[in-house]
Amino acid sequence: xxxxxxxxxxxxxxxxxxxxxxxxxxxxxxxxxxxxxxxxxxxxxxxxxxxxxxxxxxxxxxxxxxxxxxxxxxxxxxxxxxxxxxxxxxxxxxxxxxxxxxxxxxxxxxxxxxxxxxxxxxxxxxxxxxxxxxxxxxxxxxxxxxxxxxxxxxxxxxxxxxxxxxxxxxxxxxxxxxxxxxxxxxx
Numbered sequence: 001x002x003x004x005x006x007x008x009x010x011x012x013x014x015x016x017x018x019x020x021x022x023x024x025x026x027x028x029x030x031x032x033x034x035x036x037x038x039x040x041x042x043x044x045x046x047x048x049x050x051x052x053x054x055x056x057x058x059x060x061x062x063x064x065x066x067x068x069x070x071x072x073x074x075x076x077x078x079x080x081x082x083x084x085x086x087x088x089x090x091x092x093x094x095x096x097x098x099x100x101x102x103x104x105x106x107x108x109x110x111x112x113x114x115x116x117x118x119x120x121x122x123x124x125x126x127x128x129x130x131x132x133x134x135x136x137x138x139x140x141x142x143x144x145x146x147x148x149x150x151x152x153x154x155x156x157x158x159x160x161x162x163x164x165x166x167x168x169x170x171x172x173x174x175x176x177x178x179x180x181x182x183x184x185x186x187x
Contacts, residue, residue, distance in 0.1 A: 001029075003029065003030045006033050007035050011033045011035070015033045018060075028055075028056045028086075029056055030055050031057070032057065032058070033061070036065060037064055037065070039066050040083055041067075041141060041154055042066075044057070044059055044154040045143065047087060048143050048152045055087075057086070058086055060082075061077075061083050063083070064077030065077075067083060067158060068139060070139060075139075078164065078171065080164065080186070081161050083158050086154070086155045088100070088153050089150050091151075092151075097140065098140065101125060104155050105122050105126065106122075109128055112136075112159075112185070118131075126140075133181045134182045135185070136157065136159040136160065138156065139157075159185075160182060160183065161184065164186075
């Protein structure tokens, strides 16, 4: 059974569409859907710190006001993109956890190619490009447990889907002068 947490009741429509795509035996047990969050990654860390038992969870929001990128950079996350973090538990050694970034990147590429027929390229370790422009990024954070048997991992993914590219570029330029050219799936 799933637990669903919403910032507004009307968001049940969006999360219901997602849940209808999942099998009832999905590994994910908790779903969070917000109109606005500072960061889905930071919210995931709060869940881990707050709960004794961590269930595989999905956190989605329409807008991140302080989205995270690698090395502490800000990830521009305006309305129209996919901003999501996933909480999982793994007993893999820390040096092996990078496999989750690789799997996530491949899944994003395959989904974009299947749904849009656009050719994607990966720039390891965490960037997805279309036509030489960045369209998605993946971030992996690890919360090590004291028993060192299992680690809580948070996989953050941001995909420029229907967001306005011009406003996204302006937001990036405010925080990072050395950014990649970006694109969106918006036609």
